[in-house]
Amino acid sequence: xxxxxxxxxxxxxxxLLQLQSVNDQISKKQNILSTGxxxxxxxxxxxxxxxxxxxxxxxxxxxxxxxxxxxxxSTIKTADKGITAINDMLDQARGLTTAxxxxxxxxxxSVSTRASLAKQFNSLKAQIDKLAGDSSYGGKNLLAGNGMxxxxxxxxxxxxxxxxxxxNSRVTNVTATDTYAVRVKGTGAVTGASGxxxxxxxxxxxxxxxxxxxxxxxxxxxxxxSIEVRGATGRDRTFIVSDGSESRTISYFDNSQxxxxxxxxxxxxxxxxxxxxAVGGTIEEGDTFSITVEGQTFSYxxxxxxxxxxxxxxxxxxxxxxxxxxxxxxxNGRLVGNSVxxxxxxxxxxxxxxxxxxxxxxxxxxxxVSAQAENAATKRISESFASGTVVSFTVDRKLLEAAANSGNxxxxxxxxxxxxxxxxxxxxxxxTRDGMAARxxxxxxxxxxxxxxxxxxxxxxxxxxxxxxxxxxxxxANLVTVQTTEANTKNDLSVQLNxxxxxxxxxxxxxxxxxxxxxxxxxAQNGWTDRSDIDKAVAGLDHATDYLxxxxxxxxxxxxIITTRENFTKDFGDVLTEGANKLxxxxxxxxxxxxxxxxxxQQLGTIALSLANQxxxxxxxxx
Numbered sequence: 001x002x003x004x005x006x007x008x009x010x011x012x013x014x015x016l017l018q019l020q021s022v023n024d025q026i027s028k029k030q031n032i033l034s035t036g037x038x039x040x041x042x043x044x045x046x047x048x049x050x051x052x053x054x055x056x057x058x059x060x061x062x063x064x065x066x067x068x069x070x071x072x073x074s075t076i077k078t079a080d081k082g083i084t085a086i087n088d089m090l091d092q093a094r095g096l097t098t099a100x101x102x103x104x105x106x107x108x109x110s111v112s113t114r115a116s117l118a119k120q121f122n123s124l125k126a127q128i129d130k131l132a133g134d135s136s137y138g139g140k141n142l143l144a145g146n147g148m149x150x151x152x153x154x155x156x157x158x159x160x161x162x163x164x165x166x167x168n169s170r171v172t173n174v175t176a177t178d179t180y181a182v183r184v185k186g187t188g189a190v191t192g193a194s195g196x197x198x199x200x201x202x203x204x205x206x207x208x209x210x211x212x213x214x215x216x217x218x219x220x221x222x223x224x225x226s227i228e229v230r231g232a233t234g235r236d237r238t239f240i241v242s243d244g245s246e247s248r249t250i251s252y253f254d255n256s257q258x259x260x261x262x263x264x265x266x267x268x269x270x271x272x273x274x275x276x277x278a279v280g281g282t283i284e285e286g287d288t289f290s291i292t293v294e295g296q297t298f299s300y301x302x303x304x305x306x307x308x309x310x311x312x313x314x315x316x317x318x319x320x321x322x323x324x325x326x327x328x329x330x331x332n333g334r335l336v337g338n339s340v341x342x343x344x345x346x347x348x349x350x351x352x353x354x355x356x357x358x359x360x361x362x363x364x365x366x367x368x369v370s371a372q373a374e375n376a377a378t379k380r381i382s383e384s385f386a387s388g389t390v391v392s393f394t395v396d397r398k399l400l401e402a403a404a405n406s407g408n409x410x411x412x413x414x415x416x417x418x419x420x421x422x423x424x425x426x427x428x429x430x431x432t433r434d435g436m437a438a439r440x441x442x443x444x445x446x447x448x449x450x451x452x453x454x455x456x457x458x459x460x461x462x463x464x465x466x467x468x469x470x471x472x473x474x475x476x477a478n479l480v481t482v483q484t485t486e487a488n489t490k491n492d493l494s495v496q497l498n499x500x501x502x503x504x505x506x507x508x509x510x511x512x513x514x515x516x517x518x519x520x521x522x523x524a525q526n527g528w529t530d531r532s533d534i535d536k537a538v539a540g541l542d543h544a545t546d547y548l549x550x551x552x553x554x555x556x557x558x559x560x561i562i563t564t565r566e567n568f569t570k571d572f573g574d575v576l577t578e579g580a581n582k583l584x585x586x587x588x589x590x591x592x593x594x595x596x597x598x599x600x601x602q603q604l605g606t607i608a609l610s611l612a613n614q615x616x617x618x619x620x621x622x623x
Contacts, residue, residue, distance in 0.1 A: 055579050061499035062573040065209065071568040072495040074156050076507065076559045079142035082135030083552050086128050086143075086519075090548065093124045093521070094541050100534045106439045108412070111529065118524035121537065125521055129290055132512045141491050142555065144517055145511025148487040150174040150456075156480040163475045165458050165467030168448075171481050173515070173522035173540075174456040178425050180479045182458070183250055184470040186419035188215040190389050192225060193414040193438065200411035204229045205400030207378075209393035215417050216388040217468040220433060222417055222446050225391055228410040233401045243385040243415075252379045253394065256281040259289050259371035267364040272343065273357035275369040280351075280438075283313035285486075286376020291321055293342055293355060293369055296334045298324040301376070314351035322347040325355070341367040389415065414439055419471050423451040423458045423479075432459075440530050450525035452536055456481055457522050497565045505565075507558045510551035519544035 096117045103113040132143040152171040160169035160182055192211030201209050204227065211225055223244035231237035239250045258281040259449035267273035277291055283302050290299040298321055306316040325345040327552070328335040335342055343358045357367035375397055382392035400407040417435035421444060424430040431451040435444040446464035450457055458479060511518035521540045525533040 056577065058499060059573045059577045062569050065496060065499060066566055066573065067331055069495060069497075069562055069569065072493055072507070072562050073559065075140050075493055075567060076141060076555055076562070078137040079135055079555055080552070080559070082131060082143050083548060083555070084129055087545075087548055089124050089128050089131070090521075090541055090544055093152040094119055094538070096124070097179065097267075097534055097538050097541065098123050100528050101531075104440075104531060106414075108530075111439075111527075114528040114534075117191060118533075121524045121528075128519070128521065129513045129515075132518075140493050140509075142493060142507065142509045143512040143551075144491045145509055145513065146487040146491070147485055148483065148517055149485045150177060150179060150481055150516060151484045152479055152481045156478055160460065160477040160479050164470040164473070165463040165465070166470065169458070169460040169462065169479055171456040171458055171479060173520055174481050175516040175520065176455045177483065178427075178455040179479050179481075180451075180453070180454065180458050181424045181476060182479055183424075183474075183476040184419070184467065185422075185474060186417070186468075186471045188217075188220070188388070188468045189213075189418040190215055191416045191436075193416060195414040196411070200227055200413060203398050203403060203409060203411050204407045205398070205403045206393045207396055207399070209413075211389065211391055211413055211415060213384070213388045213390040215279055215468050216386065216421070217466060217472065219386045219388075220417075220468050221295040221387045221388075221389075221464045222415060222444065223464075224272055224415055225389065227391070227393075227413070229400070229408050231406075231408065233406050237395075237400070237407075239381060239395070240242055241381070241383050241391050243389045243391065244389055246385050246387070248383045248385075250381055250383075252284060252376070252492075254619060257283050257287045257289070257375070258372045259291070259373040261291070261371045263369070265383075266355055267341075267366045269364050270359055270361050271364070272359045273341070273365070273367045275355045275367065277318075277355065277358075277369065277371045278323075278351070279314045279318045279353075279373075283307055284376060286379055287378065288374045289317050289371070290319060290370070290373075291325065291353070291371045293325060294335060294340050294367065296328065300324065312351065315347070315349065316351075318347045318351035322353050333505050341365040350363045355577045357473065367413050403552070412526040417444070419444055419467060421449060421460075421462065421467075423453075425453050425455060429453060442530060443531075445526065445529065448526070450523075450533070452522070452525060455487040456516060457525065459523075492591070495565075497569075505558060505561055507555070507562075510554065512548065512551060514544070519547055561596070 041213040100114050100117045103110045103117070105111075133141070135141055135143045151174060152169075157169050161167050161318075163182070163184065163185070169182070183414070190211060192209075197209050197211070200206060206227075215221075222242040226240075226242045228240040228242070229237065230240070236251050239252065241248050241250070257279075259277060259279055261277045263273060263275045265271065265274035279289060283306070285302055285304045285307055288299055288301045290297055296362055300317060300320045302313060302317055305311070306320075307313040322345050325335070325342075327333060329342065329345065330336070341357045342355060344356045346354045346356075348354070355367065355369055358365045377397055379395040379397070380392075381395065382390065384390045416437075419435040420432050422430055423434040431453065433442055433444040433449045435452070437443040444462070446462060448459060448461050450459050489509075493507040493509075495505050495507065497503040497505060513519065514521035521542075521544045525536055528534050528537070541582075
């Protein structure tokens with residue numbers, strides 16, 4: 001059975017429709033107040049909705065760009081912090097060069113001080129490289145450069161290392177490819193610095209001091225020669241002659257040699273005087289013994305053969321003195337004549353000389369006899385060492401005793417060796433380390449030697465023991481540098497500046513390592529033996545400082561641009577968001593007042609509908 005629709009009166013229908021309309025409007029107002037937007041969908045206002053959506057999307061894109069710019073700013077700030085720290089380390093390195101200049105000198109202490117400072121310099125160089133490598137942010141390192149590197153080839157290093165006495169050849173601070181011809185030459189002849197020789201002679205009473213020889217091909221060295229004197233006047237004097245780690249000790253002038261005259265039988269009438277002269281003590285070559293008989297003096301200086309191994313020096317000297325006196329008693333000798341009271345002389349196996357006087361039946365004939373011994377006036381020393389070095393000199397006892405501090409002390413003689421190692425590049429420039437040069441003027445040395453060119457620094461370790469063999473064979477080899485890695489842009493930073501990517505900025509990575517492609521701060525050369533080595537280090541630091549300032553300025557410029565664009569992007573995004581909000585945001589006060597009015601109309605509509613319903617109920621009461 002079909003249902004019959006309920007008929008409403010005209011007044012009720014009118015009130016109902018009005019109430020429904022008010023409820024719909026209330027629902028919209030409540031939605032607006034809850035969302036805060038007067039346009040929440042395209043149905044609420046398609047023009048405003050899509051315009052606001054476009055503005056909001058663009059603002060969102062700019063917000064993402066701003067975040068990316070912020071990360072780029074952080075990357076650049078990280079690099080800037082690294083630059084600041086590297087600059088501090090360069091200042092520290094410069095302080096080491098200043099200290100090295102203050103310790104210039106050829107004495108062992110100054111050389112050692114500079115070598116220590118050079119090691120500290122190398123440590124700082126290594127730390128700069130590590131600091132540059134650690135200055136990365138978000139996978140980008142703006143201090144690592146483009147990755148291009150230059151180095152010597154392994155084949156050329158192996159060829160150069162095959163030279164006798166050469167090892168660990170390499171090229172550092174390579175700024176451009178090049179080829180270096182390395183050669184070794186020289187006779188190996190050894191001499192001593194003339195100034196040092198003169199000083200040693202004056203200090204120790206020496207004459208004819210010479211440093212000679214030819215350096216050994218298996219045990220050679222470039223070490224200085226030293227002569228040390230110990231002892232006191234009138235006592236044993238010790239001479240210590242050293243060449244590298246090898247030394248020889250010689251003792252002279254012990255002053256223990258003696259002669260004494262003792263009368264065993266006095267002269268009497270009819271009785272001859274007998275006097276014995278004994279030679280004793282330790283006898284050395286050059287020691288002088290004298291016997292004075294009847295005013296005539298007979299002297300003899302001990303020879304090398306007298307005191308040789310297995311010889312009785314005392315007997316040999318006594319025999320020579322006896323022979324001299326005996327010769328004076330014969331023929332027309334000095335002791336011939338009636339006025340002379342000596343009759344004969346003899347010597348026994350113990351080295352005692354017996355002098356017998358003449359006799360007279362009427363008077364006693366007294367014989368005058370005295371004896372004395374004296375250290376040698378000079379001593380000759382000649383020592384040969386395993387290195388091939390020969391040190392020889394004569395010690396003048398009187399000069400030694402007259403010298404300052406009685407000749408005691410140590411003198412060092414710079415050794416010069418006729419050996420040269422040279423490197424020549426393709427431009428024809430040649431740098432030589434010469435064993436004949438004075439210390440501080442490019443002298444060849446044991447261990448690492450450096451040859452600095454504009455294109456790189458050739459370095460090699462030289463073995464003083466065997467380098468002579470390479471010179472004898474005139475050995476040579478080429479050390480070649482090439483590009484080992486290609487340049488790349490993996491560390492460059494590209495920053496997008498607008499949402500359409502039609503504007504961007506590229507921040508190039510700066511090579512702030514100490515390599516030849518970056519700061520060009522080389523390792524300390526030759527342990528800063530020469531002033532020129534320190535000068536090269538200072539020049540490298542000057543270049544590094546200028547390079548660092550340029551890199552810092554470049555990064556600062558890029559940072560300023562990106563920071564400005566970041567601020568602009570933020571402000572521009574805020575403007576777009578504000579524009580979108582003007583199209584969609586509701587006036588809360590206005591919407592609240594409208595809701596209150598609608599709620600009032602809703603209440604009035606409900607009352608009106610109730611009144612209309614009461615009129616219908618009045619009709620029903622008629623029945």
